[in-house]
Amino acid sequence: MQWNDWLTILCVVPGAVLALGGAIGVLRMPDFYTRLHPAGKSDTLAQLLIMLGLSFQVFDEGTTTPGLTLSRLILISAILFVTAPTATHAITKAAHLDGLKPWEPGHPVPPEASSSADHDADLAARPDSPPADSDEPTRPSATPGHDV
């Protein structure tokens, strides 16, 4: 094993551990807003570490076009670094505008409606959906089934 292989292992293994930890966090956290934390933050760091570790593999002797591979790696990492938190923020804002309440300690954990697959059933199964934002003009509150 060469020197760059050790650098790759040093970066890639913590990245894989972070990715697995983020997945366990998304599965185990109690409600939606807490699930955003492992999904938004640990994934970004995990992809950054894995891409950094893989970029050391470019310095192998057998690589035919190292510059092209390295530039594509940097491009993919930069795109993920910008778009993954932006998408998480967009999901958070959509959920907040939809009236989803954060879970507070002391209250019961929101139930897992495993059988309801469509949006209306999810809205009906939500524990406390406030009708506060139903008079917002940009939202289609007259949509059938959308009023809770």
Add this chain to the structure above:
Amino acid sequence: MSWVLTGVALVLLIAVGLILLRALRGPTTFDRILAVNTMGTKTVVLLVVIEFAHGRADFLDIALLYALLNFIATLVILKYVEYRRLD
């Protein structure tokens, strides 16, 4: 070096499976959208790892395309869920 990257790819596959479990369990629509978006990010990383583990030089382009498509798809699904139309 290839066995390390194969192990990392297996760990990423396990992570994608756990997030798929969250996407199936719900309970709200936004949980499912978040799970699918996170799965997309992990899929891009998985494609890059497979490219370096097996020497498939074209997987980097697919990963680049998938990283761009995943973001747009998430925004489009969010807009459809919010407004029930896409215009």
